[in-house]
Amino acid sequence: MKKIIFALGIAASSFSCEAPISPEVILKNSKEKILEAGQIGFHQTMLWEDPNLGEIDTFRYESLFQKNPNADLGYDFFGKRGEGEFWFVSNVSYLVDHDRKEVMVWENKPDRLRGNSYRSFSPIHLLAQEPLIYKQDTVVDGKSLMDFVWVEMDTIISEKKVYLENHLFINPANFLPEFLSRRLYHDGKRNQLIEVFYSNYSFDPVSEPLEPKIPQGYVSKADGVEISESKLLAIGEKAPDFRLRDLKGKWVNLSDFRGKKVLLDFSMIHCGWCKIAIDEFKKSSFSFAENVVPLYINPVDELGKMEKYESRIGIPFPVLIDAKEVGQAYGVKGYPTFYLIDEKGNIEVVNEGYSDELIQMLNSKIKTESN
Helix, strand or coil: CCCCHHHHCCEECCCCCCCCCCHHHHHHHHHHHHHCCCEEEEEEEEEEEECCCCEEEEEEEEEEEEECCCCCCCEEEEEEECCEEEEEECCEEEEEECCCCEEEEEECCHHHHHCCHHHHCCHHHHHCCCCCEEEEEEEECCEEEEEEEEEEEEEEECCEEEEEEEEEEEECCCCEEEEEEEEEEECCEEEEEEEEEEEEEEECCCCCCCCCCCCCCCEEEECCCCCCCCCCCCCCCECCCCEEEECCCCEEEHHHHCCCEEEEEECCCCCHHHHHHHHHHHCCCCCCCCCEEEEEECCCCCHHHHHHHHHHHCCCCCEECCCHHHHHHCCCCCECEEEEECCCCEEEEEEECCCHHHHHHHCHHHHHHHC
């Protein structure tokens, strides 16, 4: 484990006899190099002090930031740590849990991003803060660095003086931030220290927009939306009847289709595999059998958003909205979830998550060709 630099102290020194570059120029060049990059990747090793236990936790991150003028932050980004990933793309956040094979999704919640460690401890975020004040030249592990300080907080909370400062150490040889020392004080005494070491910088041109890469079979969930406590319905169970409106205001009843099979495609807007399923259904090489009625059911998104989404991507079968209670009745906890209901109204197939096998099974053209 790396030692905590601040705890041991940092030796101040001067650089060589060559004409020094001013701190102002170093900071300016660092900002240009980092903030104007189309795409920048780096690794972070974080030492996080736990003042309650007197212990230090170590975390290792991989991050990638890409400029996006249409995003509220001015960029999209991706971060990975252990079995977790986080994507922020076009103002939508995706928290990926590989252990649970789930993706939590939320949109336009800037408060959630303020505490996001991939962003808040990144050089991109730190170099954008004002003012960054030069403090001193230092030497760490044989490297000459410049220490720039940003005071993040200086206030009184519950009669306690809270002071938080960030020391960003920049290498004047290449203008890259080497590490961050984040120091929190309560009433003048250090309360917590967090230090982040940056490495493995990469600068690449933007070849394609950043897109969340979610493994097949994962389900998406909308953050803040109540999740059904019921289990998924089992094969052979009677499918609960429902009455929902489509985008044109027409009422649709499940019982209207008795005598035919019905595919219920429970989906939401910001769900990558939901979109992939729709794209598969739209292909010229795909066709539902004549006795199958597909229905797109959205228990999450409001009418206005769903109308805009449908107009952009084109969903090739009826779209039913305001379906929260229906989703709960069917035990839907994540998206996409598919139910195939037989001609008698019983559950024939249940599939949570996207499946190539399910798409092939539903494709009558594949069955025709095989015959």
